[in-house]
Amino acid sequence: MKKKLLSACIALTLSAGASYTTSVLAQAKPEVLVKQRQSAMTLQGKYFGPLAAMMQGKAPYNAEVASRNAHFLDALSQMAWDGFTPATKDEKSRALPAIYDDAAKFKEAQDRFRGAVTKLVASANDEAAFKGAAGEVGKACGACHDNFRAK
Amino acid sequence: MKKKLLSACIALTLSAGASYTTSVLAQAKPEVLVKQRQSAMTLQGKYFGPLAAMMQGKAPYNAEVASRNAHFLDALSQMAWDGFTPATKDEKSRALPAIYDDAAKFKEAQDRFRGAVTKLVASANDEAAFKGAAGEVGKACGACHDNFRAK
Numbered sequence: 250m251k252k253k254l255l256s257a258c259i260a261l262t263l264s265a266g267a268s269y270t271t272s273v274l275a276q277a278k279p280e281v282l283v284k285q286r287q288s289a290m291t292l293q294g295k296y297f298g299p300l301a302a303m304m305q306g307k308a309p310y311n312a313e314v315a316s317r318n319a320h321f322l323d324a325l326s327q328m329a330w331d332g333f334t335p336a337t338k339d340e341k342s343r344a345l346p347a348i349y350d351d352a353a354k355f356k357e358a359q360d361r362f363r364g365a366v367t368k369l370v371a372s373a374n375d376e377a378a379f380k381g382a383a384g385e386v387g388k389a390c391g392a393c394h395d396n397f398r399a400k
Numbered sequence: 401m402k403k404k405l406l407s408a409c410i411a412l413t414l415s416a417g418a419s420y421t422t423s424v425l426a427q428a429k430p431e432v433l434v435k436q437r438q439s440a441m442t443l444q445g446k447y448f449g450p451l452a453a454m455m456q457g458k459a460p461y462n463a464e465v466a467s468r469n470a471h472f473l474d475a476l477s478q479m480a481w482d483g484f485t486p487a488t489k490d491e492k493s494r495a496l497p498a499i500y501d502d503a504a505k506f507k508e509a510q511d512r513f514r515g516a517v518t519k520l521v522a523s524a525n526d527e528a529a530f531k532g533a534a535g536e537v538g539k540a541c542g543a544c545h546d547n548f549r550a551k
Contacts, residue, residue: 277446285446288438288439288440288443289439289443291435291436291439292436292443292479295428295436295439295479320475321478321479324472324474324475324476327472328446328472
């Protein structure tokens with residue numbers, strides 16, 4: 250019974266995710282890559298939203314939530330990038346051609362965002378430092394969306 | 401200019417994510433909760449897939465990938481659950497009514513999965529232990545899908 254469940258689960262993982270990705274097996278299909286990278290963006294929104302609210306004074310600062318969400322963002326902020334392969338160019342999404350035409354600038358925008366999130370993690374327990382760091386994360390989001398995402 | 405970018409980013413976060421969630425602000429809309437929890441599942445598939453392949457011997461064991469993916473799963477495995485609120489019952493998804501009708505059993509399935517992922521993180525650098533732990537994660541996925549997800 251346990252073996253049956255395990256096999257079923259692996260089969261589901263393979264068929265649903267089709268995501269024996271990058272480092273280990275063949276590249277996932279373009280539509281799967283788009284779905285995965287959009288999932289990372291969706292979750293970044295989920296966990297940055299409450300931090301933006303705290304930063305703006307629309308919600309009270311809460312060190313526990315700030316720290317938890319910053320740690321989640323630390324993981325999530327590493328997840329979208331390998332989904333932006335040239336093979337996904339023709340998939341429906343808001344990704345702009347500049348992503349593939351100026352890969353160095355896109356990488357720079359990713360690095361800026363990653364750096365800002367790293368500082369956010371380090372500052373989550375200090376309200377003033379946290380608010381400054383969250384501001385930098387917000388600017389990094391906005392700068393990348395401005396240049397690489399359709400309005 | 402920086403302020404403009406920041407404002408644009410926050411506006412985007414708010415409108416796209418609508419996710420000033422749980423602990424801080426009002427609950428997100430049901431369709432947003434479904435999208436967020438499905439995003440967590442999609443990314444769990446992305447990062448468990450290569451580990452399942454290693455476990456089955458379909459890909460060579462790679463300690464670096466095993467450890468990175470296990471850490472990602474440690475974060476991701478905490479992200480879906482607050483999206484399963486009764487308010488989402490009527491949204492289109494494969495979630496079964498048992499999620500809401502037997503909340504204790506659903507919580508138990510989450511805890512089993514979380515526990516298995518914690519062990520996976522701890523064992524990622526030891527091939528034999530890693531393979532055993534990945535098997536337990538796979539069984540936890542399968543058991544939960546079996547009981548709480550439509551075929």
